[in-house]
Amino acid sequence: MIHRGRQRFRLAGARVNLGSGDDCTAGVFFEPKDRRKLPKMKCNRLFSRGVSKRSAIQCGGSHLQRLPRWLTLLLVSLTMLLVWGHPGTVEAQFFERALVLEGVHIPGPDGGVLEDSNIILRGGRIVELGPDSDAPMMSKKLKVKGLFATAGLTDLSSTLTLDEVRSSSAIHSAWDGFDRYDSQQILRTLASGVTKIHLIPMGPSGIVGRVSSLSLGSREEGGYGILHSEDVALCIDLSSGTPLERIRTYEKVRGALKSAQKMRESLDDYTSDLEEYIEDLAEAAKKKAQEKAEEKDKEKDDKDDKDDKAEDGDEKDEKDEEGPKKPDRLERDPAAEILLQVLDHELPVMITARRSADLQNAIDLIEEFQLSAILRGADEAHLVLEALAKLEKVSLLLEVPRSSLTRGAGPRRDPHLIAQLDEEGISWAVGSGGESTSLWRSIQQLSGQLSTASPLPLALAQGAQGPFGGWLRRGATEVVLWEGNPAEDPLARPNRVIINGTVVWQRPSGTREGSF
Amino acid sequence: MKSGNRWWLWILTGWIGWCTTVEGSENSVVIRPVAVVAPDGSICEQMAVVIHSDGTIAAVIPADQADPALTTVHAAAGSVLTPGLHDLFGALGCGQDALLAGTVLFDSQLDAAAAFDPTTGALERAARHGILYTTVAAVPSGIRNGSSATFLCKSDATAHPVAAGRPMYALADSVLQSSREPTSRSAMVSLWKDFIVEGAGQNRDPGVLFCPDAIDFRQSLSLRWKSLPVLVHQGDARSPVERLAGKGALMVVGPFLEDGNPAAVATAVRAARTGTELAFRGGLPAAPANHLRGSAAIAVAAGLDGDAARRALFSNPARVVVGHGIGVIEPGARADLVLFSADPLDPAARVLQVWRGGQQLGMNTFDSIRDLGGIR
Numbered sequence: 081m082i083h084r085g086r087q088r089f090r091l092a093g094a095r096v097n098l099g100s101g102d103d104c105t106a107g108v109f110f111e112p113k114d115r116r117k118l119p120k121m122k123c124n125r126l127f128s129r130g131v132s133k134r135s136a137i138q139c140g141g142s143h144l145q146r147l148p149r150w151l152t153l154l155l156v157s158l159t160m161l162l163v164w165g166h167p168g169t170v171e172a173q174f175f176e177r178a179l180v181l182e183g184v185h186i187p188g189p190d191g192g193v194l195e196d197s198n199i200i201l202r203g204g205r206i207v208e209l210g211p212d213s214d215a216p217m218m219s220k221k222l223k224v225k226g227l228f229a230t231a232g233l234t235d236l237s238s239t240l241t242l243d244e245v246r247s248s249s250a251i252h253s254a255w256d257g258f259d260r261y262d263s264q265q266i267l268r269t270l271a272s273g274v275t276k277i278h279l280i281p282m283g284p285s286g287i288v289g290r291v292s293s294l295s296l297g298s299r300e301e302g303g304y305g306i307l308h309s310e311d312v313a314l315c316i317d318l319s320s321g322t323p324l325e326r327i328r329t330y331e332k333v334r335g336a337l338k339s340a341q342k343m344r345e346s347l348d349d350y351t352s353d354l355e356e357y358i359e360d361l362a363e364a365a366k367k368k369a370q371e372k373a374e375e376k377d378k379e380k381d382d383k384d385d386k387d388d389k390a391e392d393g394d395e396k397d398e399k400d401e402e403g404p405k406k407p408d409r410l411e412r413d414p415a416a417e418i419l420l421q422v423l424d425h426e427l428p429v430m431i432t433a434r435r436s437a438d439l440q441n442a443i444d445l446i447e448e449f450q451l452s453a454i455l456r457g458a459d460e461a462h463l464v465l466e467a468l469a470k471l472e473k474v475s476l477l478l479e480v481p482r483s484s485l486t487r488g489a490g491p492r493r494d495p496h497l498i499a500q501l502d503e504e505g506i507s508w509a510v511g512s513g514g515e516s517t518s519l520w521r522s523i524q525q526l527s528g529q530l531s532t533a534s535p536l537p538l539a540l541a542q543g544a545q546g547p548f549g550g551w552l553r554r555g556a557t558e559v560v561l562w563e564g565n566p567a568e569d570p571l572a573r574p575n576r577v578i579i580n581g582t583v584v585w586q587r588p589s590g591t592r593e594g595s596f
Numbered sequence: 597m598k599s600g601n602r603w604w605l606w607i608l609t610g611w612i613g614w615c616t617t618v619e620g621s622e623n624s625v626v627i628r629p630v631a632v633v634a635p636d637g638s639i640c641e642q643m644a645v646v647i648h649s650d651g652t653i654a655a656v657i658p659a660d661q662a663d664p665a666l667t668t669v670h671a672a673a674g675s676v677l678t679p680g681l682h683d684l685f686g687a688l689g690c691g692q693d694a695l696l697a698g699t700v701l702f703d704s705q706l707d708a709a710a711a712f713d714p715t716t717g718a719l720e721r722a723a724r725h726g727i728l729y730t731t732v733a734a735v736p737s738g739i740r741n742g743s744s745a746t747f748l749c750k751s752d753a754t755a756h757p758v759a760a761g762r763p764m765y766a767l768a769d770s771v772l773q774s775s776r777e778p779t780s781r782s783a784m785v786s787l788w789k790d791f792i793v794e795g796a797g798q799n800r801d802p803g804v805l806f807c808p809d810a811i812d813f814r815q816s817l818s819l820r821w822k823s824l825p826v827l828v829h830q831g832d833a834r835s836p837v838e839r840l841a842g843k844g845a846l847m848v849v850g851p852f853l854e855d856g857n858p859a860a861v862a863t864a865v866r867a868a869r870t871g872t873e874l875a876f877r878g879g880l881p882a883a884p885a886n887h888l889r890g891s892a893a894i895a896v897a898a899g900l901d902g903d904a905a906r907r908a909l910f911s912n913p914a915r916v917v918v919g920h921g922i923g924v925i926e927p928g929a930r931a932d933l934v935l936f937s938a939d940p941l942d943p944a945a946r947v948l949q950v951w952r953g954g955q956q957l958g959m960n961t962f963d964s965i966r967d968l969g970g971i972r
Contacts, residue, residue, distance in 0.1 A: 518854035521943045528944030570942030571902050
């Protein structure tokens with residue numbers, strides 16, 4: 081819309097009809113002489129692309145030079161390619177309003193804090209952050225001044241919303257049991273700063289199912305949970321039941337892996353048989369073709385012995401009909417195929433083992449089948465430390481150790497376990513083992529064992545890779561805003577959680593806290 | 597007067613007392629420089645606590661004013677000195693069955709102290725985790741369930757009581773029995789009304805009332821109390837809890853579990869916002885030793901103020917059992933102290949030292965695998 085009441089004004093990025101039927105996107109400075117007739121306006125400066133020469137001259141823009149046709153075509157093609165190739169990204173980058181978190185403090189890996197910084201998100205991703213980042217025009221600003229921003233926490237061992245769901249096969253995925261509409265539980269987890277989880281399937285002992293990884297962002301179609309992968313690891317539980325049941329479970333799992341091995345041998349046999357069969361088939365076909373050709377040549381010569389040859393031909397046909405025998409195809413077994421992935425190191429295995437005896441069983445399995453394994457729980461790992469140290473592809477996923485006053489109440493735990501693991505060079509991580517709400521407290525507790533200055537680096541290192549670990553950086557989609565500095569203040573609590581540019585959780589105001 | 601001003605006045609009084617009475621006492625021990633948890637739950641930095649040879653606190657003074665000639669325990673940087681933790685209405689020092697009450701509806705003779713076994717080793721183990729007091733009470737199977745008993749956590753031939761017993765009451769389903777009256781909730785409430793308005797309950801110590809569920813809590817508040825008892829609640833009473841506003845109530849909550857009922861935590865947080873003072877239950881010895889602090893950390897994460905959480909851990913449990921000289925660090929109080937490596941609400945905080953009646957406990961019992969093996 082053009083406002084006629086002004087003496088001089090600018091239209092930036094406006095769609096301008098140039099009076100000749102052509103229109104263009106342009107930035108124009110007008111000095112209206114006759115306020116009633118726009119075409120008579122003096123256009124003192126015009127910058128545009130794709131404007132026809134005639135239109136530009138009509139507008140007094142004769143100084144403009146037309147772009148070469150090839151360049152115009154190239155630009156148009158590139159734009160089209162970009163828009164059609166990545167419509168979501170392009171739309172997000174160019175047409176979505178930026179979200180700006182103004183005046184936040186950002187704790188860094190060196191222990192310092194970037195104070196009064198802006199975080200700019202476009203299309204759900206951080207595109208800029210730091211004290212020098214200026215908020216773009218027309219951006220959406222969030223009043224979060226004084227809050228501390230970190231990346232979201234990742235719980236590597238969560239059973240969120242899986243209360244009643246039980247699975248007992250390698251083909252079962254934990255994602256299948258995730259209740260994305262259980263907003264109460266999910267929001268409680270988000271309120272603790274956890275934005276990503278590895279969902280551990282629950283079920284009777286033995287092979288339980290596959291671990292899934294997901295983000296707790298809100299979904300367009302309702303509910304929460306965006307799946308990243310359904311094949312994080314295969315979960316095996318060796319710690320449930322009585323000692324006798326645990327031994328049986330171990331034998332059962334071993335048997336399943338053995339039969340998977342046998343199945344692979346049979347598959348290999350089948351493959352080689354099939355190859356042989358194909359070769360035989362080709363040879364047979366070649367032979368038949370040769371014989372047919374020979375027959376045709378001899379047909380004319382041997383007209384006299386017609387009756388005898390006909391008899392011989394019948395015999396040969398019978399032989400050809402028999403041909404090579406096709407090998408029987410093995411019946412598909414999806415569960416065994418997943419076990420084969422485990423044996424081929426395509427899928428790691430997560431073995432739940434808490435007591436030393438269970439850990440020893442797990443170690444035997446890992447050694448026998450050369451598994452890439454994660455040992456979950458591992459409370460009594462200090463009792464089998466030497467055996468663990470000998471394994472190459474093994475890491476520990478620890479859960480919250482809680483000391484009990486009751487004798488024999490649970491596995492024995494050593495307060496110096498982490499130091500011993502570090503000494504032996506065994507990698508470890510921390511998981512909540514439950515609804516994920518306790519993850520931050522668990523990490524704080526373990527950081528006390530480590531005597532580290534801050535639990536934050538340990539928390540952000542969970543499930544993160546690369547030199548920056550899980551620290552807030554460009555490209556990140558999850559931001560947690562804390563009321564205090566989580567690196568220093570043990571009582572710091574999350575205030576807001578932002579995933580993919582959406583505030584998925586916000587701490588209710590004082591009077592409404594704990595409301596229905 | 598603001599609590600902060602009161603705290604400074606209290607330090608000043610302590611300092612004057614220190615100057616006049618304790619100065620030069622050779623058997624005294626001073627812990628400094630250390631952050632101290634004040635009775636209002638706040639943390640005062642750079643303090644010194646002087647322990648008298650009789651096992652009481654002689655003074656709480658700024659660290660730079662302590663006599664350098666005294667035997668000094670140098671506290672680690674960042675460490676926080678607190679009163680002993682207090683496990684309320686658990687079974688620490690008792691077998692679970694020992695606390696069963698009889699079938700009498702109004703049993704004023706029942707004494708929980710009779711079920712207490714001071715020789716049990718769990719008391720000593722609890723002390724090394726910073727839990728220095730235990731209050732036991734009978735299972736609430738009648739309207740009046742005798743009296744509570746509070747002891748020092750010390751494995752010994754004789755028990756060391758630190759507070760007088762308080763009458764224990766119940767308005768809960770556990771009171772209803774088929775073998776005697778009342779057999780219905782309405783009958784129970786009716787008996788309660790008679791007891792409060794006309795009967796013996798009118799002018800006595802309101803004591804401690806078990807009202808574990810929301811309905812118990814609501815019906816308890818509807819009774820005409822002359823003075824409100826200590827309410828022991830562990831359910832979801834988010835709605836009726838608003839009625840506690842302005843009543844100066846004291847409420848025992850928990851124990852809170854990780855992945856436990858969030859409504860129970862929200863109830864406690866809302867109660868605190870109405871001005872109700874809280875005290876945490878630990879559920880020992882079945883629950884983990886650090887469960888009291890765990891409950892506090894869960895409540896803080898749910899929105900409870902840090903000072904209120906520290907009061908709920910230390911000073912308020914002493915108010916529940918009307919214990920004098922326990923639960924606070926002030927001149928004249930028992931020198932039952934715990935030195936944590938950080939704020940006790942920090943899950944990373946560890947128990948560094950424990951003083952029980954001024955005596956320092958050895959803390960290296962659980963530091964080796966061999967010792968851990970012996971616990972099982």
